[in-house]
Amino acid sequence: MNDLQNEQNEERQMIIDLVTKFVDQELMPLEPAILQREIKGEACKLLPDEEASLLAKCKELGLWALDAPEEFGGANLDSKTLVAINEELGRTVVPFTFPPDSPNLHMLMAVANDEQRQKYLLPYAEGKLKGAIAISEPGAGGDPSGMLTRAELDGDHWVINGRKIWVSRASYADFAIVMARTGEGKRHDGVTAFIVDKGTPGYEILREIPMLSGHRTYELAFENCRVPAGNLLGTIGGGFGPMQLRLIVRRLQMGAWCVGMARRALEMMCSHAKQRVTFGEPLANRQAIQWWIADAATKIHACRLMVLDAAQKQDAGKDVRFEASMIKVYATEMATEVIDHAMQTFGAMGVTKELPLHLMAQRVRVMRVYEGPTEVHLMSMAKKILKDTK
Secondary structure, eight states: OHHHHHHHHHHHHHHHHHHHHHIIIIIGGGHHHHHHHHHTTOOOOOOHHHHHHHHHHHHHHTOSSTTSOGGGTOOOOOHHHHHHHHHHHTTOOSOOOOSSOHHHHHHHHHHOOHHHIIIIIHHHHTTSOOEEEEOOOTTTTTOGGGOOOEEEEETTEEEEEEEEEEEETTTTOSEEEEEEEOSSOSTTTTEEEEEEETTOTTEEEEEEEEOGGGOEEEEEEEEEEEEEGGGEESSTTBOHHHHHHHHHHHHHHHHHHHHHHHHHHHHHHHHHHHHOEETTEEGGGSHHHHHHHHHHHHHHHHHHHHHHHHHHHHHTTOOOHHHHHHHHHHHHHHHHHHHHHHHHHHGGGGGSSSSTHHHHHHHHHHHTTTTSOHHHHHHHHHHHHHHHOO
């Protein structure tokens, strides 16, 4: 058993080392171009030729479909390895993740039927299709009880009517997973998932919404949008559970990304503090800077352990909703503080757009809102703790 564990640990470390090298050699050199696009007010995204080159390199290195089943050509990596990979990706502001997007992949893996697995899951895992998910609505946000989008069965089709907002990747997605009500119950009851193909009549992108850190989201409209009955994803009224699974996958990713961002900010802070001299002494000799550095290292370590603990529990098949909420809150607050202290250490240079710190600060600020605002997670956590306390 020990020999097997050692072999697995060695393989895991080889993959992480490969990803670290990919970030350093392929992604970091693209940062200056990304920063220049942001300075010009453009979207912080890769150009088509840049993305194509990175995807080709991923194929060459085997960094593709890392958490997809082997039957779909994936590596079927465990959550513990995946969070370590995402930590490395978090070190750069270049907007790139190894395809396909994990949360939607896991939702499809959980509930797609045989036909859907062949039509959507397989090409999605292979990178031939791109997907989005539409959950939030104007006026509802993180509260599923406020969901108004409805789907009514009409013969062999479902007819969807409603609005969705804050949808990422909608402009280039080949399909969207759309959450809609099919029952009269409140909160989670009656929430059902549907796969809506791009170009389906009645499915319209209303507007692009510029976000912090150069990100873009979209508002969608569904007006008498007819979807084949076979595009119902999972069971009628059973969409909330798989959606929660998807959210948990993303929240663990976010925790790892925050650790990566904070690591980068701490490294930059330390390097600058040792070089910058004020009033005859390096900044590294100042107690305030020293305390920021020690505090950052401690909190990064604690956050990494939180993420690894949740990943190990998820690999063991345990429910990690509570842990995912704690991570979502702690990781984003931790990274916000560390990045802010790094910016303060750099002084005026720290608040320019010439360094990646401002994009990191904006990125983590957005994270405190999407996938459930901090306050909603705190409320949910407190309710569970109070319920479990005798």
